[in-house]
Amino acid sequence: MVEEVLGIVAGVGAAGLVYVAAAARVVKQYERGVVLRLGRLAGDVRAPGFTMIVPIVDRLHKVNMQIVTMPVPAQEGITRDNVTVRVDAVVYFKVIEPSSALIKVEDYKYAVSQMAQTSLRSIIGKSDLDDLLSNREKLNQGLELMIDSPAIGWGVQVDRVEIKDVSLPESMKRSMARQAEADRERRARIINADAELQASRKLAEAAHQMEDTPSALQLRLLQTVMAVAAEKNSTLVLPIPVELLRFLERGGEEHEDQPTRRYAAPPVESPADNDDRQAVEPPAEREIEPPPEREVERTIEDIIEDASGK
Template sequence: MLEELLTAAVAAGSVGVVYVAAAARVVKQYERGVVLRFGRLAGHVRSPGFTMIVPAVDRMHKINMQIVTMPVPAQEGITRDNVTVRVDAVVYFKVVDAAAALINVEDYKFAVSQMAQTSLRSIIGKSDLDDLLSNREKLNQGLELMIDSPAIGWGVQIDRVEIKDVSLPETMKRSMARQAEADRERRARIINADAEFQASKKLADAARQMAETPSALQLRLLQTVMAVAAEKNSTLVLPIPVELLRFLERGAQEHPDHPSIEQSAEQSTER
């Protein structure tokens, strides 16, 4: 009798161990467990940790709640200003409702991928080339709204959408390079012309100042002589301004006792 009781206890224990092994489930921290009982949603979503289900009756599906990084394949389209481009992007999203992600859509990752490709082609057709190249933040926000609207019903939240690269045809690249080169040349010419204009204004001011003070022209001439002499040249070519000669002529007329320019020149020749 005792042996029968021991055998029954061992058998019951074995059945219990088998039952616990078949019913025990462990949900990881970044997962949520959705239990279907006879094909219908049973109770609430299971939290991380140890949990039990009914063997052969319940079936648990584990849904990853981490942020998923999904690259969007390059999409070719024509912009609003009739330029053919290829644009690729990346989508960051996560599941916020595990039950909806399992029940409302067959494969939420594939659905998000297809919606991202469709939205990317749509945004290409609505945008200009300049927007794709320089105003990407606004386009990223538009893409996020377009993808997030249907994804809410799938239990998925779009965290961020980024346009990675915009590929242009080689002919368009060459045209843009020529345009940029022409624009830089135009700006260089404008800067040079503005510099010439400012320099001419300063020279005109200096000329007026020297006209009011003739001795300034002589001082400027001496400065030029000193600058040239500093180079230690064997030959010195010194141009004499006409205004300086007129200044010396007026000085000779005001002081008749001093020799004139012609007399000074003759004396120098005789010597």
């Protein structure tokens, strides 16, 4: 009798161990458990940790609650300004209602992927090329709203959408490169013109200052000569001041206007006639060249010739 009782207890214990082994489940921290009892949703979502189900009757489905990173394949489309482009993106989403993600949609990942591709093509057709290249934040927000609206009913929340790359045709790339080069050249010319304007104003102020003090012009000339001579060139060309030319011109005019000196010859006696009178011939006037004067200044040609010879 005791042996029979022990056998029954052992059998019941073995059956209990088999039942526990069949009913025991472990839900990880990043997962949630959804129980379907005979095909119907049973109870609340199971929290992470150890849980029990009814074997054969219940079936536990684990839903991942982590953020999923899903790349969107490159989509080719025509922008609003008739430019063909290829755009790819990436979507970050997560499940917020495990029961809805399991029951309301067959495969929520595939559904989000198809919705992202459709929304991306729609955004390409509604945007200009400049918006795709420079105003991506606004396009990312629009994509996020377009994908998140239907995904909320599936128990999925879209955290972020980013456009990764925009591929352009080679002809469009060359056109944009020429446009950028022309714009940079325009800005460079404007900067050079502004610099010339400022320099001309400074030079005009310097010219007015030198006009008031002519000695400043001579000092500037000497500084220029010193700067040129420091380079040890074989030929040194010196600019001649205008004042020197005027001085030479005034000297030539005074030489031409000087009157010619005339000298009278002494009287010559002739033999007397019957009345013993002496007749004196009128003095003959002759032109006598003035004594040679020393050169006032050297000519410009001599100065240039001497400078060239040195």
